[in-house]
Amino acid sequence: MELTAKQVMQVAALSRIKIAEEELSGLSQELSGILHWIDQLAKVDVTGVENYTDYQPQSLSEREDVVTDGNNVDAILANAPEKAHNMFSVPKVVE
Amino acid sequence: MMTTSSLTELSLTQAREGLAKKDFTATELTKAYLAVMNEKRELNAYITETPELALEQAKASDERLSSGKAGKLEGIPLAIKDLFCTKGIRTTAGSKMLDNFIPPYESTVTQNLWNAGAVMLGKVNMDEFAMGSSNLNSAYGPVINPWHRTDAPTKKLVPGGSSGGSVTAVAAHMALGATASDTGGSIRQPAAFCGLVGIKPTYGLCSRRGMVAFASSLDQAGPVARTVRDAALLTEVMASYDPWDSTSANVEIPDYLANISKDVRTLRVGLPREYCENLSSEMAHLLQQGVDWLKAAGATIQEVSLPTTPYALPTYYVIAPAEASSNLAKYDGLRYGLRVPGKSLDEMYENTRREGFGSEVRRRILIGTYVLSVGYYDAYYLKAQKVRTLISQDFDRVFGDVDVLLTPTTPTEAFAIDEKPTDPVTMYLNDIFTVTVNLAALPGMSIPVGLSKTGLPLGLQLIGPRFSEQRLFNTALALEEAAEFEQQVKLLRKVA
Numbered sequence: 001m002e003l004t005a006k007q008v009m010q011v012a013a014l015s016r017i018k019i020a021e022e023e024l025s026g027l028s029q030e031l032s033g034i035l036h037w038i039d040q041l042a043k044v045d046v047t048g049v050e051n052y053t054d055y056q057p058q059s060l061s062e063r064e065d066v067v068t069d070g071n072n073v074d075a076i077l078a079n080a081p082e083k084a085h086n087m088f089s090v091p092k093v094v095e
Numbered sequence: 096m097m098t099t100s101s102l103t104e105l106s107l108t109q110a111r112e113g114l115a116k117k118d119f120t121a122t123e124l125t126k127a128y129l130a131v132m133n134e135k136r137e138l139n140a141y142i143t144e145t146p147e148l149a150l151e152q153a154k155a156s157d158e159r160l161s162s163g164k165a166g167k168l169e170g171i172p173l174a175i176k177d178l179f180c181t182k183g184i185r186t187t188a189g190s191k192m193l194d195n196f197i198p199p200y201e202s203t204v205t206q207n208l209w210n211a212g213a214v215m216l217g218k219v220n221m222d223e224f225a226m227g228s229s230n231l232n233s234a235y236g237p238v239i240n241p242w243h244r245t246d247a248p249t250k251k252l253v254p255g256g257s258s259g260g261s262v263t264a265v266a267a268h269m270a271l272g273a274t275a276s277d278t279g280g281s282i283r284q285p286a287a288f289c290g291l292v293g294i295k296p297t298y299g300l301c302s303r304r305g306m307v308a309f310a311s312s313l314d315q316a317g318p319v320a321r322t323v324r325d326a327a328l329l330t331e332v333m334a335s336y337d338p339w340d341s342t343s344a345n346v347e348i349p350d351y352l353a354n355i356s357k358d359v360r361t362l363r364v365g366l367p368r369e370y371c372e373n374l375s376s377e378m379a380h381l382l383q384q385g386v387d388w389l390k391a392a393g394a395t396i397q398e399v400s401l402p403t404t405p406y407a408l409p410t411y412y413v414i415a416p417a418e419a420s421s422n423l424a425k426y427d428g429l430r431y432g433l434r435v436p437g438k439s440l441d442e443m444y445e446n447t448r449r450e451g452f453g454s455e456v457r458r459r460i461l462i463g464t465y466v467l468s469v470g471y472y473d474a475y476y477l478k479a480q481k482v483r484t485l486i487s488q489d490f491d492r493v494f495g496d497v498d499v500l501l502t503p504t505t506p507t508e509a510f511a512i513d514e515k516p517t518d519p520v521t522m523y524l525n526d527i528f529t530v531t532v533n534l535a536a537l538p539g540m541s542i543p544v545g546l547s548k549t550g551l552p553l554g555l556q557l558i559g560p561r562f563s564e565q566r567l568f569n570t571a572l573a574l575e576e577a578a579e580f581e582q583q584v585k586l587l588r589k590v591a
Contacts, residue, residue, distance in 0.1 A: 011464050011465045014468065015457075015460050015461055016427070016445050016448055017449055018445040018448070018449035019449075027458075027461075031458070031465070033520060034412065034462060035462070035465075037412075037520050038412055038413055038466075039409075041409050041413070041478050041479060042474075042478075044481075046478065046481035046485070049482075049484050049485060050481070051477065051480040051481060051484065052312075052481070052487065055484040055488075056487065057561075058298075058342065058344065058536075060341045060342065061341055061343070061345070062341075075199040076199075078197065078199055079196055079197060079199075079431030080429075080430060081431075081432070081434035082434065088430055090429055091436075091437065091438075091440050091443055092440075093439075093440045
């Protein structure tokens with residue numbers, strides 16, 4: 001599978017990672033190399049094989065759906081890059 | 096009273112006996128380790144040192160030791176991989192993204208260690224978000240392997256990764272043991288590169304709560320240590336059922352150390368054919384030695400086949416990046432970690448993630464996003480899910496005939512920092528023998544058993560069925576005693 005520069009831009013946009021114009025060709029080469037190597041999976045016959053999530057023996061455990069803590073505003077905001085009025089502050093999103 | 100340098104020569108289990116007999120205090124032991132950390136700072140093993148906390152904890156340990164209230168790891172100084180959240184102490188995961196992150200809570204694994212009386216020396220270096228096999232992907236610089244090649248003693252070698260700081264700290268006697276984590280080989284490969292014992296337990300044995308996530312269906316915490324007994328004790332304390340981790344296994348944790356036995360007379364050992372192909376003559380010889388040692392101890396050996404093995408690495412490089420792209424979506428500059436401003440919200444996200452992540456992490460997020468995107472999901476992600484089932488079924492089948500598998504841990508010895516492969520796929524091949532174990536949720540363990548022609552440590556790997564950790568420790572003890580690795584090293588140092 002070859003990844004074109006345009007596809008790299010699309011994937012980068014989906015990933016919310018800024019990519020500089022001059023990186024594009026190197027990156028598309030690198031990612032194509034990895035995908036080409038992954039493409040050998042096409043050779044494996046998986047007819048009738050379950051997804052691993054269904055095959056693996058462990059089931060997810062559930063907790064009771066109750067409130068176990070709260071009123072931790074200071075702890076929650078302690079690492080905030082920017083905060084105001086006991087809230088996270090973000091750039092303007094509504095015009 | 097022992098001298099300071101002799102204190103750091105003791106193994107963890109020996110130090111525990113010394114503390115119990117009051118040959119020395121936890122404070123003396125901790126000070127001895129803090130002194131070595133000062134001496135060997137150029138190895139860059141620690142990202143954050145916590146000497147004041149260590150001395151405070153050691154003092155509390157001394158009080159509990161004298162009042163007969165000692166825990167299982169009372170007064171034992173440990174290094175903590177910098178992806179276990181430690182309350183009030185910076186936790187970076189080796190990333191610029193989390194450079195200023197101070198967790199408001201403690202990971203379950205580290206809480207278990209503190210409950211048992213352990214002392215924290217500091218947080219150790221790692222590949223960014225545990226992605227790497229060399230520790231060259233850390234935002235805090237490479238870690239230097241304390242071992243040297245006999246033919247090129249000044250060449251700086253990698254310690255392996257991603258738990259490069261953990262293994263260097265333990266191998267250079269800057270900690271008695273360390274926590275580590277393993278998603279595709281990140282405990283076992285660096286343990287092999289630094290002459291240590293490292294175990295990745297069965298998926299779910301140690302809680303993932305508070306461990307910074309890379310690929311949640313593969314991530315598992317485990318220890319690195321200097322001896323099999325040390326690793327057994329650390330695993331027992333780190334493991335626990337945790338309702339706060341939905342994939343935590345609700346199983347009884349045996350007293351691995353008390354139950355340990357090198358009796359392998361009824362043990363059936365499998366040699367997977369696919370792991371024996373194309374080995375270097377040195378590795379093939381080492382594996383044969385392992386076979387001979389276990390045979391001499393009374394085990395029976397048979398060849399087995401795990402036919403899906405050649406597809407394990409490409410499967411891993413679909414599943415791990417897919418899960419990483421999803422797990423790492425939370426680093427958006429809003430609630431914690433780095434924020435780089437932008438004109439719009441989207442631009443802020445893009446600038447933050449560009450600045451905060453290193454090149455390998457960005458590469459894996461891009462691959463992961465691609466294989467999960469519309470149109471490619473079935474061909475890549477679903478396909479890999481099914482091949483993962485086949486890999487798991489291979490193991491289920493052979494564990495009907497044998498009790499454990501014996502393989503090399505890595506294809507080669509540690510490489511030099513300036514010999515880093517430029518092609519990412521070549522670097523990924525480091526995990527060729529270790530990655531299957533994560534895909535099948537099994538326990539795997541590396542034991543140092545030999546030295547390369549250039550005087551570097553080499554490891555063999557044991558793989559067992561789910562929750563067979565006790566069997567792995569027992570088999571590893573038989574190998575450890577037969578290999579006399581410490582003797583080999585002493586001999587080498589005398590000759591060199």
